[in-house]
Amino acid sequence: MTSRDGAGYLAVALIAAPVVAGGLYSLAATVGIAGAGADGFTTARIIAVFGDGATWASLRFTLVSAFVATVIATATALSVSVLLRRSRVARAAIAIPLAVPHAAAALGVLLLLGQSGFLSRIAYALGLVSQPADFPAIVYDRAGTAMILTFAWKEFPFLALTAWAVLDAADESLSQVAQTLGASAHDIFTRITWPLLWRGVAPAVIAVFAFLIGQYEMAVLLAPSDPLPLSMLTYERALDANLQRRGEAHLLSLIALALTIVLVLVHERFRANSDALAQVVEHDA
């Protein structure tokens, strides 16, 4: 190791230090040797968290809602990028959700889709409902419908921009060669455009999924109270009047951190595959 490497490692250690120190503290608090209500080594908190149905319900809800939102965002982004590939208006339109901060987006959707929201009022004007209760309850519902839609609304522009970047960077000559060899437009799309597009976008899709698992800003305004998303359950435990339960927040935060790290490793793998494919395509072209 050179002295320059030493300085590099030191700089990096300082950046990662708060996360590592926080993580280690959370680990110590999980086993009862640090933090509020610490009373010597114990596995009681671990047993309490994993034995609590609320934890599993929260994990299931968090993963399913993040997954469904990622699927909707990906489908929307890919459709937009392919159907409206050359449209400057489309590129300007997706800048709107990109610029709106998460909490603001959640409030916008709440005002729009709530039972006394704007859509409900428009439905009243059209004679479709006669009172707020007639409008479908899609905010704070157990499925987290409005929350999932907001997740997708906020994340599809990032995926669409990535898809456009992939399409813009793709070598047109591949499609042209296929065309001269008699391939139909459908064949070119399914055999060339789609594989390139998907491989290029997949790492961003994983990143979106990972981000949504830890999302708090949108969830706090739109999530149901039962089941709670993991981020809200962690926050609730962190403020619990019962000090023993505060320790559980540390374990829940470690679970969220572990989930994210696993997804980052998956992300890196996808990215490596994508880079390898790009090199092969470049070589063949």
Added chain:
Amino acid sequence: MPKSWRVFALLLLAVVSLTPVLALSVTAFGAAARYPEVWVSSGNGTEFLTLVRSAALWRALLTSVLLAIGTGVLATVFAFVAARTLSHATARARRIGFGAAFLPVIAPPIALGVGVQVLAIRAGLGGTTLGVLAAHVIPATGYLTLFLSGVLLSYDDALEDAARSLGAKPWTVFTRVTLPSLRLPLRQSVALGAMVSWGQLALTLIVGGGIVRSLPVELLSFVQSGDDRLGAAAALLLTIPPALVLGVAQLGARRTGVVT
């Protein structure tokens, strides 16, 4: 695909992108309409004054601005030092460095907050603006280290070497060569760092303990207390700076030909 379909898709995209922002605007500036009215026509203009006179809203804006500027500047300083050091390290050290810088970026804010909160309390910064600032700087520094490392990959040290060989002292090289050469990316870095802080709710709530009232915290508080109008006004105030940053970035990219 027929052109009519493309037009339909474009219209749908525009409507989907715009409606939540329209809902915020109508709620903030329209009269408090009772169900089923969409907009009260008898508004007398005092609605706007209630926004202007809301001390909580403007105090929160000031707090958010201070936090954003502080985060942007501090994180840029830390990240520049880290990125610069890493740019001179071997490939292996750089790879490990990027991985470590990625950690605070990807850590869920609540998970990060639960750990950092304890450190802030130990340092006597729990529930203070300084503590929240320190918490915001953590993910921002990671993010900006990655950004500035990318910038420095294509930065040529030759000018600095030339200045040094002509007898310039390290500080002179830094202020007369390095800083002017990197003025644009450093400005972008401050803006990006500020935006990382700007939308933060989870870290602010958990480290600030509800005492530090930034715009996102106040937005949540307005909505939870049933004041949608002030909540929507806070949401619109929150949207303006990222929209400006994004607009300037797109304009700059178009001018420099990065995006066509």
